[in-house]
Amino acid sequence: DGGITQSPKYLFRKEGQNVTLSCEQNLNHDAMYWYRQDPGQGLRLIYYSQIVNDFQKGDIAEGYSVSREKKESFPLTVTSAQKNPTAFYLCASTTVAGQQAFFGQGTRLTVV
Amino acid sequence: AQSVTQLDSQVPVFEEAPVELRCNYSSSVSVYLFWYVQYPNQGLQLLLKYLSGSTLVKGINGFEAEFNKSQTSFHLRKPSVHISDTAEYFCAVSRGGFQKLVFGTGTRLLVSP
Numbered sequence: 001d002g003g004i005t006q007s008p009k010y011l012f013r014k015e016g017q018n019v020t021l022s023c024e025q026n027l028n029h030d031a032m033y034w035y036r037q038d039p040g041q042g043l044r045l046i047y048y049s050q051i052v053n054d055f056q057k058g059d060i061a062e063g064y065s066v067s068r069e070k071k072e073s074f075p076l077t078v079t080s081a082q083k084n085p086t087a088f089y090l091c092a093s094t095t096v097a098g099q100q101a102f103f104g105q106g107t108r109l110t111v112v
Numbered sequence: 113a114q115s116v117t118q119l120d121s122q123v124p125v126f127e128e129a130p131v132e133l134r135c136n137y138s139s140s141v142s143v144y145l146f147w148y149v150q151y152p153n154q155g156l157q158l159l160l161k162y163l164s165g166s167t168l169v170k171g172i173n174g175f176e177a178e179f180n181k182s183q184t185s186f187h188l189r190k191p192s193v194h195i196s197d198t199a200e201y202f203c204a205v206s207r208g209g210f211q212k213l214v215f216g217t218g219t220r221l222l223v224s225p
Contacts, residue, residue: 004155033212040121042202042217043156058212090155092213099144099163101204101213103155 002027006091006104012112013078013085021076021107023091030094032074033101036060037088046089049074078109086111114139114205118216125223127195133188133219135203145186146204146213147177156202162186173197198223 004025013019025032031050035043045058049068063082068074078085091104119134137143144163148156160171167179177188186203203216 006155035215040217043213043215045212048212088153092156100146100158100161101156101206103148103157105155106153108153 004091004093004102004104006089006107008107009105011107011109013109015111016080018077018079019085019109021078021089021091021109023074023076023104024072025074025091025093025102026072027093027102028071029102030071032068033092033094034058034064034066034074034076035090035092037090037106043090046076085109114143114207114214116203116205116214116216118203118219120219121217122220122222125193125221127223127225128192130191131189131193131197131221133201133203133221135186135188135216137184137186137203137205139184139205139207141207144206145177145179146206147171147175147186147188148202148204149173150200150202150218152199159188159201193221193223195223195225197221 007022033048034046037043044060046064047066049055065077089107092101094101115138117136125131146161147159150156159175160169162169162179170176175190200218200220202218204213206213
């Protein structure tokens with residue numbers, strides 16, 4: 001079955017550490033996105049990529065980094081510069097026409 | 113730039129009652145409109161979408177929404193809710209063609225017996 005796989009589902013990080021969240025899709029979609037979800041704030045866009053080896057900052061990119069070396073993969077690194085990283089992170093992908101976004105099951109990151 | 117407003121953060125309703133979740137958007141160009149549902153600790157699942165054509169859109173699980181261009185609204189409705197409809201619902205707008213989705217802040221639907 002085609003879809004988006006995020007791993008791990010739960011992740012704990014010590015303060016000052018970088019951590020990488022995985023996102024893989026086998027839908028052959030060109031565009032991929034990372035969103036952050038906090039209670040009462042909806043989803044906010046961190047980074048997005050329309051094509052391999054290219055990506056753009058979203059609304060809250062500070063403290064995050066991404067790469068897009070393969071069409072299927074769009075990993076997100078939460079760096080130590082991110083002051084409040086505890087949140088639920090969602091990865092998504094869309095078709096060329098952008099008519100529907102498909103989401104992964106999310107990764108819940110907790111800083112301990 | 114587009115924006116989305118979901119007017120109610122929480123909507124309590126009894127089982128088998130009708131429900132409407134409100135969504136208003138702002139955009140100076142034509143947009144695509146979406147409703148997504150999220151169950152606890154899960155990703156988002158598409159309920160329905162408006163791309164063009166008929167303004168009444170039917171989705172999964174008995175939900176429907178009506179696109180009203182003059183009022184810039186896309187309200188979600190269900191004539192009779194079930195306990196299993198308890199979830200968070202997000203309205204979103206996009207200009208399509210790789211344009212990013214802009215989400216509302218969500219409405220939590222609480223269905224009680």
